[in-house]
Amino acid sequence: MKTDSQLQQDVMAELKWEPAVHAAQIGVEVKNGVVTLAGEVGSYVEKWNAERAAQRVNGVKALAIDMKVKLSQLGKRTDADIAESARNILAWTSALPQDAIQVLVEGGWLTLSGDVQWQYQRQAAADSVRYLLGVTGVDNQIAVKPSLSAAVVKSDIEAALKRRATADAKAIAVDVKGxxxxxxGTVHSWAERDLAKHSAWGTAGVRNVVDNMTLVY
Structure with missing residues (x-):
C-alpha cells in the first residue's frame, strides 16, 4: 500500500512523463489515496490528458479536479465559431448517424445532446470535438437508446467479462434495470475496472453504467 507521499510523487512523475501536459503548471495533493489536481492549463484537452495520466497511477482511489482552462489570445474563439466547427466535424464522423447530435456552446463550454444506439457512438462524438480550438469543456448529454431486453443485456455483459477477464468476472456482479x-464487486486495478465498465458500455442498449465496484490492491 502506497503512502500519500509516495502516491503524490508517482502522480507528479506520470504528469511529467505525459507529453501533452505541462506538469509544472499542475499541483498535486493527496489525502487518504484521493488525488486532487489543481492549477491552470492552456486547453481543455490538456486538462483531459492530465486527468487520464493521474488515473493510470496504481493506488489512486479517487480523483478530484480543481484545474481551470485559461486560453491564450490565439486560442480564443467565439461560441458561434466553435459551434460551427463542432457541427462540421460531427457531420464528418463516420460512426455517427447524420444529424443525430445537437450542439450548444456557451463561454467555450460545449454541450452535446441527441440520441444514438451505441455507447461507442456517444464516445466518438465527444472525442471528435475535444480537440477543437477554443473549447474549455465538453458536457456529453447524448443518450443511448435502449434496444434490448434487460435479460439479454445482462447476459451479454457477463459473457464479455468472462471472455476478457475470467478471474475478475467471478468477482463482479451485474445488475440491469431497464x-x-x-x-x-471487487477489482484489483484501474485497468480491470475500466475493462468491466467498457464491457458494460459495449453492449447494445445500455444507457447508463453505475460503477459501485471496490478497488482492492
Whole structure:
C-alpha cells in the first residue's frame, strides 16, 4: 500500500512523463489515496490528458479536479465559431448517424445532446470535438437508446467479462434495470475496472453504467 507521499510523487512523475501536459503548471495533493489536481492549463484537452495520466497511477482511489482552462489570445474563439466547427466535424464522423447530435456552446463550454444506439457512438462524438480550438469543456448529454431486453443485456455483459477477464468476472456482479447497468464487486486495478465498465458500455442498449465496484490492491 502506497503512502500519500509516495502516491503524490508517482502522480507528479506520470504528469511529467505525459507529453501533452505541462506538469509544472499542475499541483498535486493527496489525502487518504484521493488525488486532487489543481492549477491552470492552456486547453481543455490538456486538462483531459492530465486527468487520464493521474488515473493510470496504481493506488489512486479517487480523483478530484480543481484545474481551470485559461486560453491564450490565439486560442480564443467565439461560441458561434466553435459551434460551427463542432457541427462540421460531427457531420464528418463516420460512426455517427447524420444529424443525430445537437450542439450548444456557451463561454467555450460545449454541450452535446441527441440520441444514438451505441455507447461507442456517444464516445466518438465527444472525442471528435475535444480537440477543437477554443473549447474549455465538453458536457456529453447524448443518450443511448435502449434496444434490448434487460435479460439479454445482462447476459451479454457477463459473457464479455468472462471472455476478457475470467478471474475478475467471478468477482463482479451485474445488475440491469431497464437500460441502466450497475456493476459491483471487487477489482484489483484501474485497468480491470475500466475493462468491466467498457464491457458494460459495449453492449447494445445500455444507457447508463453505475460503477459501485471496490478497488482492492
Amino acid at each position: 437500460a441502466d447497468v450497475t456493476l459491483s
